[in-house]
Amino acid sequence: MPNEFNQPVIDEFRANNGRVGGMFEGARLLLLTTTGARTGTPHTTPLGYLPDGGDRVLVIASAGGSTRHPDWYRNVLAHPRVTVESGAFTYEAKAVVLEGEERERSFARAVEAEPGWAEYQEKAGDRVIPVVALYEIATPGPPNIRAGSIGEGLKLIHDNFRYELALIRKEMGEGMREGTRKGSGSPDTLGAQLRVNCLTFCQGLHNHHTGEEAGLFRILAERHPEATPALARLREEHERIAALVEELKQVVWTAGEPAAAQAEVERLTAELEAHLTYEEEQLIPLLDG
Known part of the structure; x- marks a missing residue:
């Protein structure tokens, strides 16, 4: 059973599709369900x-800087198959403990994104805080999404992209303000974690649009011929957004000028928000009708 501190966070997470307030507001959270090493529960x-x-x-198995590994980490050592709730989706995953140089690189990136991890490592003393990778296990059929209808699922996926993009904009803005505070006007380079966040978002958006065109749009075109003009417009918008994504990736991947990356993010945000809103207006009534 979750402890008294975790249970309200779990309840709020599930009630709000991954969004929580309080001390975790704006944080990237997931729910990890493991099998007890001793109890099997x-x-x-x-x-x-x-x-x-x-x-x-x-x-990261920080346990708040404790000198002992957290229970969930000991569980994944005994039972690596876990369940992950990301807010929009629930999926099975394989937990793999990173070793050697790969662990060091990953932990350094975590510290760059949030210096508190370094403080936890210092408090943990001789315990090297483990870093665990969660690999989604592919399963046949549609993804397990927390929605009561296809239209609701589409809106939930869109809101997840909106949220991720808002976090990226927030991180970028904080980096720019930090550079101004230091007198440089902007950070010299994009942070490693921010680069990964941007690339992860871009890949997820590409996969979503590719899946829509291969599946959802084809089905709607067959069942609702009157939607053909809207679907054609959405495909054109996919192409424009893909071009913007590539421009953003070029700036981010080459660790280009942060101000240029911020401008690309703003352009992508405006285009994507208009696209998502139009798609919801046109498709949700058909999907849920």
Whole structure:
């Protein structure tokens, strides 16, 4: 069973599709359900995570700087198959403990994004805080999304992109303000974690649009011929957004001028918000009708 501190966070997370307030407001959280190493019973823990630019996310077994590993970490050592709730989606994953240089690189990136991790490591003494990668296990059929209808699911996915983009804009703005505080006007380079966050967002958006065109749009075109003009417009918007995403990736991947990256993010935000709003107006009535 979750402890008294975790349970309200879990309840709020599930009630608000991954959004929580209080001390965790604006944080990237997931719910990790593990199998007890001794009891064999499920245990759910809210954890901060780091996007890792591909087919995995990273969680850190800090235990607040304790000299002992947290229970959830001992559980994944005994039972690596876990369940992840990301807010919009729930999926099965394989937990892999990172070792050696890979662990060092990942932990350094975590510290760059949030210096508090370094403080936890100092408090933990001789205990090297583990970094665990969670790899989604592919399953047949549609994804397990927390929605009561297809239209509701589409809106939830869109809101997740809005939220991720808002976090990226917030991180970028904070970096610019930090540069101004130091007298440089802007940070010299984009932070490593911000680069990964941008690339993760861009890849997720590409996958979503590709999946829509291959599946959802084709089905709607067959069942609702009157939607053909709207679907054609949405496909054109996908192409424009893809071009903006590529421009952003070029700036971010080459660690270009932060002000240029911020401008690209603002352009993408405006275009994407207009696209998502139009798609919801046109498609949700058809999907839920």
